[in-house]
Amino acid sequence: MIMGRILKILIYLCLCACVRGVHQVSWVPCTFTDENVVIGLERVGMNTGVQNTETVQTELIHREAMLQFGQKGDTPVNPHAITFLVTGSKVDLRRYIEGVEPDQLECELRRYSTKGIHVRWPVQGPTEYNRWFSCSLKHTKGLFTVTGFLRQPSDQPPSGKQDYLSWSAIADKEILTSTAVMVIKTETPTLEVGLLSKQKLHCQFAVDHKAPDMTLEWHWQHRGEKKRLFSHNSRTGQVHGSGVKLTGGDASYTIPLTKMSSEGTYICSVAVDPLFGSLDINLHIEEAPRVSLNVGSTLLLEDGGEQKIVCDAESYYPLDVDIVWYEQDPAAVGQRVGAPLPKALKNMLLSSHRHNQDRTYSVSAFFYLEASLRDSGKQFTCSVSHKSLRVPIKKSFILTVEEPSSLMFNLTVGLIVIILLVILYAMLSMLHTTRKKSVQKKPY
Numbered sequence: 001m002i003m004g005r006i007l008k009i010l011i012y013l014c015l016c017a018c019v020r021g022v023h024q025v026s027w028v029p030c031t032f033t034d035e036n037v038v039i040g041l042e043r044v045g046m047n048t049g050v051q052n053t054e055t056v057q058t059e060l061i062h063r064e065a066m067l068q069f070g071q072k073g074d075t076p077v078n079p080h081a082i083t084f085l086v087t088g089s090k091v092d093l094r095r096y097i098e099g100v101e102p103d104q105l106e107c108e109l110r111r112y113s114t115k116g117i118h119v120r121w122p123v124q125g126p127t128e129y130n131r132w133f134s135c136s137l138k139h140t141k142g143l144f145t146v147t148g149f150l151r152q153p154s155d156q157p158p159s160g161k162q163d164y165l166s167w168s169a170i171a172d173k174e175i176l177t178s179t180a181v182m183v184i185k186t187e188t189p190t191l192e193v194g195l196l197s198k199q200k201l202h203c204q205f206a207v208d209h210k211a212p213d214m215t216l217e218w219h220w221q222h223r224g225e226k227k228r229l230f231s232h233n234s235r236t237g238q239v240h241g242s243g244v245k246l247t248g249g250d251a252s253y254t255i256p257l258t259k260m261s262s263e264g265t266y267i268c269s270v271a272v273d274p275l276f277g278s279l280d281i282n283l284h285i286e287e288a289p290r291v292s293l294n295v296g297s298t299l300l301l302e303d304g305g306e307q308k309i310v311c312d313a314e315s316y317y318p319l320d321v322d323i324v325w326y327e328q329d330p331a332a333v334g335q336r337v338g339a340p341l342p343k344a345l346k347n348m349l350l351s352s353h354r355h356n357q358d359r360t361y362s363v364s365a366f367f368y369l370e371a372s373l374r375d376s377g378k379q380f381t382c383s384v385s386h387k388s389l390r391v392p393i394k395k396s397f398i399l400t401v402e403e404p405s406s407l408m409f410n411l412t413v414g415l416i417v418i419i420l421l422v423i424l425y426a427m428l429s430m431l432h433t434t435r436k437k438s439v440q441k442k443p444y
Contacts, residue, residue: 024094025069027077028137030084030107032065037164058164063172065109067135069094072177082174084109084133084150089123089179090208096146096185097137106138111167112149112275118158119274121181122209127153131168132275133178138189145189147277150178181208184270184277192286192388193258195317195358201253201281203268215271218244218253222264229253229266260285260317260359286388287360289316293382293395300400301371309369311382311395314362319353322385323365330377342381369399376401 036059065082068074076083086093097105112132121130131154137146156168170176187202207214211234218230218241230241230253243253251270255262263285269278294310301307313321326342351364365382381396 025097025100025102025105026094027069028067028097028102028105028107029078029081030065030067030109030135032063032082032084032109032170034061034063034170035059035111035164035167036061037167039165067107067109076173076175079173082170082172083176084135085175085177086150087177087179089181091148091180091183091206093135093146093148093180093183096144096148096183100139104140106136106140108136109150110134110136111164113163114158114274116158116163117274121151122212123181127155129154129157133176134277135180142190144185144187145279146183146185147279148180148183149275149277151181152176152178179208182206182270182272182275182277184268184279186268186279186281188281189279191281191283193283194388195258195260195285195287195360197258199255199258199262199283201255201266201268201283203251203253203279203281204249205251205270205277206249207272212272216244216246216251217267217269217271218251219267219269220264221267255283258283258285285317287315287317288388289313289321289384289386289393291382291384291393291395293397295397297396298398298400299369300402301369302404303371303373303401304404305371307369307371308366309380310364310366311384312362312364313384313386315356315358315360316362316386316388317360318387319361320387321361321363323350323363324348324383325365325367326381326383328379328381330379345380371399371401373401373403375399 038057038059040055040057063082064078064080065084066076066078067084067086068077069086072085072087074085076085110133112134114132118129120128131152133150133152135146135148135150137148139145158166182205184203184205186204188200191199191201193199203218205216214234216230216232216234217228219226219228221227228241230239230244232239232244232246243255244251245254251268253266253268263283266281266283267278268281269276271277290313292312292314294308294312299307299309309325311323311325313323325345325348327345328342329340345367348365348367351366354362356362369380376399378399379396380399381394383392383394385392
């Protein structure tokens with residue numbers, strides 16, 4: 001009996017843990033960015049006279065909306081907002097935002113233009129035509145970005161012209177029943193990485209039907225330059241480039257060894273006609289500086305002496321770095337509670353930035369230290385802050401200053417001892433020579 005009860009308790013705890021583990025969002029507050037398109041004529045002066053040209057002006061209207069998951073006919077969570085009611089399909093949009101709360105998501109809904117062209121979607125309902133919407137879901141802390149596409153069945157055929165000219169109005173409290181048909185997600189929307197490391201840029205996708213006629217591509221762009229890294233067409237089977245092991249819905253791209261030229265925006269795109277989705281992944285190179293001093297942990301100087309003290313910050317990226325020299329009184333060194341704050345040196349100078357062969361930077365911060373007896377025991381600290389560092393790198397040394405007289409006395413005594421030793425050695429040599437000669441003169 002006791003074992004049976006224990007077993008039931010364990011099963012109950014496991015079920016509770018499973019329920020918590022598969023927590024799914026049931027609704028998300030969103031902004032529906034609607035478009036009001038106005039077509040007009042503009043008179044333009046030409047060499048041959050005046051000509052009328054057609055202009056298109058788009059006004060963006062931000063409206064309150066809800067992304068709600070459920071069944072057809074469900075009551076809206078917010079009856080005062082536009083409700084996009086997403087019903088079940090083979091693409092469960094909730095699975096891509098599991099484990100988060102609605103207030104951790106930034107949601108935007110938009111109309112999606114197919115440019116007036118009708119393409120029959122393989123998973124079709126009782127109606128032939130569709131209205132399309134895109135949904136962008138971003139984690140507030142940058143953990144992921146999801147783009148989904150919603151299909152709303154419609155009995156209205158496309159006009160054959162640009163569809164934004166014939167978009168039907170959406171009322172403030174309207175319920176739009178739709179299904180998710182395609183989704184693309186990245187868990188690495190922004191990356192800060194060091195040099196010479198292997199990096200995986202995450203990208204996954206899903207479509208609501210098998211064997212879709214799909215084109216997958218990766219592009220890289222930076223400062224006006226753009227190039228294709230990889231492409232795959234499921235219909236022809238053609239593959240260009242490398243870096244992607246396309247398995248199931250995993251289309252992640254791997255950089256084998258990051259270099260400075262790896263920095264930029266990587267674009268993962270999936271096209272299933274008439275839909276095209278893409279996600280940007282921003283990769284930034286951040287290399288931490290190597291910090292060193294030109295003196296050891298202690299520095300001995302004579303009162304009145306001078307020395308150049310240099311703090312080198314080497315091989316860092318990006319350019320911005322902050323270096324400060326501090327001094328701290330002997331009584332405060334090692335004191336954690338109640339110690340006065342270190343004082344920044346005002347006579348610090350900075351060298352110009354040096355460009356290294358690997359496109360990293362180096363710089364030096366230095367000052368001229370004039371030794372004084374009152375400064376003996378002070379701790380001098382170089383603090384280097386950089387974007388790649390959570391806390392600054394600090395290098396310190398303690399100054400010891402001696403009086404000139406004591407130093408001169410030691411030198412004088414040492415010199416006298418050396419002279420006496422030389423004289424003693426010379427006298428002993430002479431005595432040894434004299435004795436040797438006297439022994440040789442004896443007749444016996």
